[in-house]
Amino acid sequence: MDLELTPDHAVFRASVREIAQGVVQPLAAEVDRDHRFPIEAIEAATQAGLMGVLIPREFGGAGLDALAFTICIEELAQACASTAVIVDVHTSVGTEPILLFGDDDQKRTWLPRLARGELLGAFALSEPSSGSDAASLKTTARRDRDGYVLNGTKVFITNIGHAGLYIVFARTGAESRAAGISAFIVPAETNGVRVGQVFHKMGLHGSPTGELVLEDVRVPAANRLGAEGQGFSVAMRALDSGRIGISGQALGIGQAAVDETRALMRERGHDEGDDFTLADMAARVESARLLAYHAAWRCSRGMRFTREASMSKLHCTDTAMQVAIDAVQVAGDEGTLSGSPFERHVRDAKALQIYEGSNQVQRVVIARELLRAG
Numbered sequence: 064m065d066l067e068l069t070p071d072h073a074v075f076r077a078s079v080r081e082i083a084q085g086v087v088q089p090l091a092a093e094v095d096r097d098h099r100f101p102i103e104a105i106e107a108a109t110q111a112g113l114m115g116v117l118i119p120r121e122f123g124g125a126g127l128d129a130l131a132f133t134i135c136i137e138e139l140a141q142a143c144a145s146t147a148v149i150v151d152v153h154t155s156v157g158t159e160p161i162l163l164f165g166d167d168d169q170k171r172t173w174l175p176r177l178a179r180g181e182l183l184g185a186f187a188l189s190e191p192s193s194g195s196d197a198a199s200l201k202t203t204a205r206r207d208r209d210g211y212v213l214n215g216t217k218v219f220i221t222n223i224g225h226a227g228l229y230i231v232f233a234r235t236g237a238e239s240r241a242a243g244i245s246a247f248i249v250p251a252e253t254n255g256v257r258v259g260q261v262f263h264k265m266g267l268h269g270s271p272t273g274e275l276v277l278e279d280v281r282v283p284a285a286n287r288l289g290a291e292g293q294g295f296s297v298a299m300r301a302l303d304s305g306r307i308g309i310s311g312q313a314l315g316i317g318q319a320a321v322d323e324t325r326a327l328m329r330e331r332g333h334d335e336g337d338d339f340t341l342a343d344m345a346a347r348v349e350s351a352r353l354l355a356y357h358a359a360w361r362c363s364r365g366m367r368f369t370r371e372a373s374m375s376k377l378h379c380t381d382t383a384m385q386v387a388i389d390a391v392q393v394a395g396d397e398g399t400l401s402g403s404p405f406e407r408h409v410r411d412a413k414a415l416q417i418y419e420g421s422n423q424v425q426r427v428v429i430a431r432e433l434l435r436a437g
């Protein structure tokens with residue numbers, strides 16, 4: 064693995080940074096304060112083609128690789144963590160299942176609209192009684208003539224209310240747990256699709272999270288992704304690469320905390336204690352970045368990357384949390400004030416240790432991968 068970015072990746076980073084610092088970052092504090100969807104940021108990302116980073120050119124996307132995607136999310140998160148999670152979920156778990164498991168018709172129907180940002184993607188797996196143990200989900204998809212009828216409630220769905228399309232996981236068979244689950248493309252405008260409660264979270268205030276209620280939602284069989292009973296594999300594969308995106312979010316938050324701490328120390332002065340803290344913060348973020356880029360590099364080359372993606376998600380998100388806390392410590396009292404970027408990073412970083420598989424679950428995955436035969 065070459066540890067230098069290729070010229071193409073470096074140029075891409077510079078182009079994302081221009082939008083991130085020019086349009087996205089100036090909105091971050093307001094979006095957080097007002098709990099509002101960063102529409103201008105998403106429009107700018109759309110115009111720059113960032114909603115279709117991973118979608119092949121033949122379907123209207125940029126056709127870039129997992130490393131470019133990681134860099135994109137990292138740059139956005141450095142500017143505004145809410146904007147980054149919206150784009151991340153859309154691009155990875157909200158779109159990739161169609162890319163990886165869709166048939167030709169599904170790809171031709173949905174990918175161009177997702178690439179153009181005409182539709183925002185979302186991923187609906189979690190339920191009130193199934194988070195980490197996703198295989199125990201209860202939403203049903205009953206066969207009915209030439210389609211399915213879906214019933215159930217999904218919770219903590221990112222992009223709720225703004226998504227034009229949800230990838231929904233539901234039980235199609237009597238088989239227990241994972242074997243009975245199938246995946247469906249459910250357009251938001253389908254009859255019976257409703258937004259339930261929208262949650263107020265401690266952070267990521269600009270990223271809407273809430274309940275997706277499905278009441279007698281009729282979808283054609285053509286909207287089933289993959290075979291009946293393949294849904295759990297669709298979800299797990301989507302989450303593998305999704306974890307690289309979460310790593311990008313964490314790197315962005317961590318780097319922002321490092322940069323703001325450094326700027327503050329230069330302006331205000333610093334003692335040796337601050338210097339050591341800053342050095343540890345920067346070293347942690349740099350080591351996390353190497354893990355994330357390595358996982359992305361393996362993914363781009365079609366190599367196995369489950370273990371690397373989980374290690375990266377675990378280390379990057381723990382690093383973001385630690386570094387954000389350290390930054391408040393160096394900033395002192397002013398770092399605790401509402402509206403200060405220091406306190407925002409702490410609130411934003413926390414959910415990253417929980418979603419797309421909590422960090423305890425990442426350890427379960429890593430241990431399983433390490434103990435696999437071979």
Ligand SMILES: Cc1cc2nc3c(=O)[nH]c(=O)nc-3n(C[C@H](O)[C@H](O)[C@H](O)COP(=O)(O)OP(=O)(O)OC[C@H]3O[C@@H](n4cnc5c(N)ncnc54)[C@H](O)[C@@H]3O)c2cc1C
Pocket residue numbers: 152185186187188189193194195196218219220221222264267272414417418419420421422423424427
């Ligand atoms: C901001 C936010 C956005 C989200 N967006 C989405 C989304 O878009 N789509 C979606 O489907 N879901 C989404 N989620 C849900 C998220 O994926 C779940 O929160 C996550 O899977 C953990 O499930 P849980 O919260 O129900 O925790 P639980 O599964 O109830 O776990 C509680 C605690 O027990 C630990 N634990 C559980 N099982 C094990 C185990 N086997 N070994 C060790 N420890 C264990 C967990 O680590 C955790 O600390 C989102 C969550 C948040 C907070």
